[in-house]
Amino acid sequence: MASMMFTDCSSMSSSLLHVNSRRSAILFRQCVGQLPLRSTASSARACSLSIRCSSSPTLVDGKAVAKTIRDEVTVEVSRMKESIGVVPGLAVILVGDRKDSATYVRNKKKACESVGIKSLEVKLAEDCSEEQVLKSISCFNDDPSIHGILVQLPLPSHMDEQNILNAVSIEKDVDGFHPLNIGRLAMRGREPLFVPCTPKGCIELLHRYNVEIKGKRAVVIGRSNIVGMPAALLLQREDATVSIIHSRTKNPEEITREADIIIAAVGRPNMVRGSWIKPGAVIIDVGINPVDDPNAPRGYRLVGDVCYEEACKIASAITPVPGGVGPMTIAMLLSNTLISAKRIHNFE
Amino acid sequence: MASMMFTDCSSMSSSLLHVNSRRSAILFRQCVGQLPLRSTASSARACSLSIRCSSSPTLVDGKAVAKTIRDEVTVEVSRMKESIGVVPGLAVILVGDRKDSATYVRNKKKACESVGIKSLEVKLAEDCSEEQVLKSISCFNDDPSIHGILVQLPLPSHMDEQNILNAVSIEKDVDGFHPLNIGRLAMRGREPLFVPCTPKGCIELLHRYNVEIKGKRAVVIGRSNIVGMPAALLLQREDATVSIIHSRTKNPEEITREADIIIAAVGRPNMVRGSWIKPGAVIIDVGINPVDDPNAPRGYRLVGDVCYEEACKIASAITPVPGGVGPMTIAMLLSNTLISAKRIHNFE
Numbered sequence: 001m002a003s004m005m006f007t008d009c010s011s012m013s014s015s016l017l018h019v020n021s022r023r024s025a026i027l028f029r030q031c032v033g034q035l036p037l038r039s040t041a042s043s044a045r046a047c048s049l050s051i052r053c054s055s056s057p058t059l060v061d062g063k064a065v066a067k068t069i070r071d072e073v074t075v076e077v078s079r080m081k082e083s084i085g086v087v088p089g090l091a092v093i094l095v096g097d098r099k100d101s102a103t104y105v106r107n108k109k110k111a112c113e114s115v116g117i118k119s120l121e122v123k124l125a126e127d128c129s130e131e132q133v134l135k136s137i138s139c140f141n142d143d144p145s146i147h148g149i150l151v152q153l154p155l156p157s158h159m160d161e162q163n164i165l166n167a168v169s170i171e172k173d174v175d176g177f178h179p180l181n182i183g184r185l186a187m188r189g190r191e192p193l194f195v196p197c198t199p200k201g202c203i204e205l206l207h208r209y210n211v212e213i214k215g216k217r218a219v220v221i222g223r224s225n226i227v228g229m230p231a232a233l234l235l236q237r238e239d240a241t242v243s244i245i246h247s248r249t250k251n252p253e254e255i256t257r258e259a260d261i262i263i264a265a266v267g268r269p270n271m272v273r274g275s276w277i278k279p280g281a282v283i284i285d286v287g288i289n290p291v292d293d294p295n296a297p298r299g300y301r302l303v304g305d306v307c308y309e310e311a312c313k314i315a316s317a318i319t320p321v322p323g324g325v326g327p328m329t330i331a332m333l334l335s336n337t338l339i340s341a342k343r344i345h346n347f348e
Numbered sequence: 349m350a351s352m353m354f355t356d357c358s359s360m361s362s363s364l365l366h367v368n369s370r371r372s373a374i375l376f377r378q379c380v381g382q383l384p385l386r387s388t389a390s391s392a393r394a395c396s397l398s399i400r401c402s403s404s405p406t407l408v409d410g411k412a413v414a415k416t417i418r419d420e421v422t423v424e425v426s427r428m429k430e431s432i433g434v435v436p437g438l439a440v441i442l443v444g445d446r447k448d449s450a451t452y453v454r455n456k457k458k459a460c461e462s463v464g465i466k467s468l469e470v471k472l473a474e475d476c477s478e479e480q481v482l483k484s485i486s487c488f489n490d491d492p493s494i495h496g497i498l499v500q501l502p503l504p505s506h507m508d509e510q511n512i513l514n515a516v517s518i519e520k521d522v523d524g525f526h527p528l529n530i531g532r533l534a535m536r537g538r539e540p541l542f543v544p545c546t547p548k549g550c551i552e553l554l555h556r557y558n559v560e561i562k563g564k565r566a567v568v569i570g571r572s573n574i575v576g577m578p579a580a581l582l583l584q585r586e587d588a589t590v591s592i593i594h595s596r597t598k599n600p601e602e603i604t605r606e607a608d609i610i611i612a613a614v615g616r617p618n619m620v621r622g623s624w625i626k627p628g629a630v631i632i633d634v635g636i637n638p639v640d641d642p643n644a645p646r647g648y649r650l651v652g653d654v655c656y657e658e659a660c661k662i663a664s665a666i667t668p669v670p671g672g673v674g675p676m677t678i679a680m681l682l683s684n685t686l687i688s689a690k691r692i693h694n695f696e
Contacts (some may be wrong), residue, residue, distance in 0.1 A: 018471065107676075164540070179538060183531030186581070187573045190527060215596045225535045233534070236571065236592060241592040241603065243397070243583060248563045253590065255565075258603075 028045035058209065059319035060284070062201070065208050066327035070115050073334045077116040080338075080347055088341035089118040090148040090174065090333075091140040094135060095159070096126035101152050108150070111330045117337055120146065130159045134167050141169040147253035148174030149339040150333075171344065174336040176200075177226065185233045193343075194336050201328025202284045203238070208348050209281050209317060210263065214239040220304065221245045221252065222266035227286055231263045252276070264305035274310030283311055283318040286325045406557065407663035408632070410549070413556050414675035417461050421682045425464040428686075428695055436689035437466040438496040438522065438681075439488040443481060444474035444508070449500050450564070456498070457676045465685055469495065478507045482515050489517040495689040496522030497680075519692065522684040524548075533581045538539065542684050547579035549676025550611055550632045551586070557665060559609065559630050561588040567607035569593045569600065569653065570614035575634055579611045600624070612653035622658030631659055631666040634673045 014270035033070035081087050082290040086116045090112055094105045105121060112119035122136045133151070140146045149172045155161050170180050206213060218240040222228035228244065235242045240261065256262060256276040264272050277283070287305030304321035311318050319325055342348065356544050429435050438460055442453045453469060460467035470484045481499070488494045499522045503509050524542035532538040554561060566588040570576035576592065584590045588609065593600045602608060604624040612620050613634035625631070635653030652669035659666055667673055690696065 179531030179535055180528045181531065182534050183527030183529065186530050186534050186577055187527055188571065188577070189573070215598050216597075223536065225537070229534055229536070230447075239594070239596040241591065241593060241597040243589065245589060246587070246589040249589040250563050250565075 042050065057227040057312055057315045060205050060209055060282075060317050060319040060324060062205060062324040063327045066201075067095055067204060067330035068208075069204070069328075069331040069335060070111070073117075073331075074115040075336050076338055078341075080341065080345075081116070084345060084347055086341060086345050086347070087116065087118050087145075088337050089143075089146045089149075090337045091120045091143070091146045092148065092150045092152060093122045093123065093124065093133060093140075094152045095124045095128060096156050098154075101154075104151055108333065109332065111334060112337075115334050117334060118145070126156055126194055130164065133159065133164055137164070137167045140168075141172065144344075146172065147344055148172055148333075148337040150175055170230050172340060174333060174340055176230070176336070182225075182233075183231065185230060185237070188237075194340070195234065195332075196226055196230045196327045197332035197336065198227045198265075198286060199234055199263075200332045200336075201325055202227075202231055202286065203234045204332065205284060205319065205325070205328060206261070206282070209282075211317065213261065216240050217258050217264070218242045218261040219245055219256050221256065221262065221264045221272065222286075224265065228263075228267040231265065231286075235261070235263070262306070266305050269303045270305070270307040272306040272311070274307060274314050277311055277314045279314050280316040281314070283315045283327060285321050287317050288321055288326060296311065361423065361663045400597055401668075405529040405660055405663045407558055408553050408630075408665050408667040408672060410553060410667055411670040411675045413553060414549075414679035416556075417552070417676075417679040417683060418459070421465075421679075421686050422463045424443045424686055424690075428689065428693075431463070432693060433491075434689060434693050434695070435464065435466050436496070436685050437468065437491075437494045438498065439468045439470070440470065440498045440500060440686045441470045441481065441488075441493070442500045443472045443476065444504050446502075449502075454498055456678065456681065459682060463682050465682060466493070474504055478512065481507065481512050485512070485515045489515075489520065492692075494520065495692055496520055496681075497686040498523055504682075520688060522681060522688055524578070524684070530573075533578060533585070536585075542687070543582065543680075544574055545577045545677045545680035545684065546575045546613075546634060546673065547582055547678045547685075548609075549577075549673055550579055550634065551582045552680065553632060553667065553673070553676060554609070554630070557630075559665065561609065565606050565610040566586050566590045566609040566611070567593060567604050569604065569610065569612045569620065570634075572613065575613035578609075578636075579613065583609070583611070610654070614653050616653055618653070618655040620654040620659070622655060622662050625659055625662045627662050629662070631663045632673060633667050633669050636669055636674060643669050 049320050077088055092105050092108055094101060109119045109121060124132055126135065137149060140149045151164055151168065153161065155164060165177055168178065170178050170193060173181060174194055176192060176196035181192040181194055183193040184196065192206045213235060218235045220228050220232040220235065220242060223244050223246045232242050232244050243255055245255055249255065253276045257273060257278050259278060259281055261282050262272065263284045263286065267287050267289060269289035269291050283306055285304035287307045288302050290300040291303050293301040294300065308321065373623045396637055425436060440453050440456055441451060457469060472480055472484065479550060485497060488497045497517065499512055503512060504602045513525055516526065518526055518541060521529060522542055524540060524544035529540040529542055532540040533543065561583060566583045568576050568580040568583065568590065571592050571594045580590050580592050591603055593603055597603065601624045605626050606623065607626060607629055609630050610620065611632045611634065615635055615637060617637035617639050633652035633654045636650050638648040639651050640647065640649050641649040656669065
């Protein structure tokens with residue numbers, strides 16, 4: 001149970017979301033720490049807040065924010081359908097019989113249904129050829145009713161993942177993994193067509209909780225193509241001073257302790273301890289690591305990359321695991337699909 | 349005379365290179381600072397060294413390294429011509445009558461000639477249409493004798509720079525500015541076809557002087573698309589722990605002082621003072637800023653972004669300005685053109 005689970009858009013599937021009900025109420029702490037969280041009124045955009053004068057950190061409730069975003073997407077999908085008769089469409093290509101992949105795809109389809117996005121699925125056999133996958137992609141590229149295309153990863157080992165992902169039309173790359181999108185994300189004055197879902201979800205949480213980013217020190221732990229690297233690029237676009245920590249970093253604790261904002265996306269349970277955290281820092285924990293727990297119903301429980309109990313004593317705001325970044329990923333996928341449909345149909 | 353001059357590939361034109369002869373001999377200091385510079389034998393790859401047991405820092409002699417690289421390119425161009433009869437070709441498109449641009453283009457042509465690369469130039473009038481520029485690019489994209497295409501910047505204000513640069517075939521984008529190249533540079537497991545010339549020159553200097561990058565703290569000052577940002581991505585690819593400082597950074601001095609390697613590319617004369625530098629740090633100074641100097645023959649002299657005199661007392665190695673990064677940029681352009689020709693003709 002050592003593998004990390006944040007690498008799929010839908011890794012935070014509903015079956016894994018055991019949100020601690022004691023924590024689902026947001027504790028909002030005012031005037032604490034380096035990053036003053038603005039008025040409760042504007043924070044309430046995302047979710048209802050119960051304000052307590054407490055020393056507990058603000059719990060950044062990704063589940064609640066994701067629900068708000070889904071509701072917003074639902075309204076827009078409906079408005080689009082009524083105005084121009086177009087329903088956004090997402091196509092998912094699943095190759096092989098991996099149970100986890102099948103679950104992820106099922107959750108994506110369910111999420112689409114819940115907001116009124118049309119979803120299509122193509123299932124291909126484990127031993128199909130790369131050409132068959134490319135043919136499916138090509139069909140969806142040409143299909144005007146499809147606005148987003150996802151290829152569920154991992155692909156069977158006989159296939160060239162890079163080649164297959166590159167075949168997805170840049171206009172329909174709702175995962176945002178195409179190098180052209182990443183290049184635009186990195187460049188000032190350029191705009192990516194899509195931002196990868198998980199890092200976009202991280203920044204969206206900061207926005208919805210009115211965490212100031214500009215001029216702040218931010219540390220991203222992990223430099224994966226799908227989370228750490230694009231998260232760092234996004235923070236930089238918003239004028240944070242960003243440092244990226246990875247497996248070769250010699251003094252991660254010292255560097256992390258300088259950060260006003262920490263995004264942890266490394267996949268090591270409880271790696272970031274209380275001593276790593278600057279008082280008042282805001283923590284976005286992307287890791288979802290299963291750890292053995294004989295007392296848990298399934299024999300394991302999920303923990304983040306940050307030692308939650310220790311972090312709670314020192315951070316000003318923190319995402320729980322699960323229920324933090326996880327639910328945001330699918331919400332951002334729905335949002336990206338809507339954005340794509342609006343762009344293709346020039347609908348504002 | 350406040351503008352910065354590092355933004356052109358050829359901004360370090362030969363007319364601007366007044367290398368201080370007292371400094372053109374490399375002082376090589378062994379076993380000093382955080383980044384031990386390895387044996388003098390391997391450093392001699394780049395240039396001849398005169399070793400002195402002195403407290404002066406190693407002067408990273410970009411002029412000498414650039415000469416070595418040009419010699420290496422000359423040999424390879426000649427070998428290619430003899431083996432398969434192909435001469436690498438670079439096309440430069442110059443729009444308008446800017447004197448500085450004309451000088452840069454002339455220097456690029458001269459540099460090509462000196463290593464045996466064929467160069468072609470198209471001059472278009474200031475008031476020509478964007479379509480005319482696009483047509484020239486399209487011709488060169490299709491011309492099998494051309495392996496690299498450069499559009500001299502800046503373009504007249506009535507043209508869409510992004511649109512024009514995107515028209516250059518990714519296979520011939522020897523400037524490496526195409527977002528697809530930048531995206532590949534940012535992504536682990538992907539390889540850019542070309543790396544932008546100036547940041548490539550910075551890293552090449554570190555390599556040629558055997559400066560260890562892996563695991564070191566690196567600070568890049570400046571986040572431009574053509575120097576700072578790609579330099580940070582390159583350092584990260586080599587496993588440095590990178591922080592990027594920019595105009596919104598609140599405590600640049602404090603962060604810079606943590607760095608084992610500093611790449612300064614911000615265009616502010618003498619911004620980095622001695623107090624910003626960790627003892628033993630290696631400094632690559634990309635800035636070339638003209639400052640008024642009534643005693644200088646032209647009424648100005650060129651200084652870097654780093655206060656050289658102060659830095660010399662504390663750094664273990666430093667690039668002079670001029671004669672540091674400047675000459676490397678054109679050398680890297682020649683190298684990229686050779687790489688392109690080799691790739692297109694499958695020549696190893």
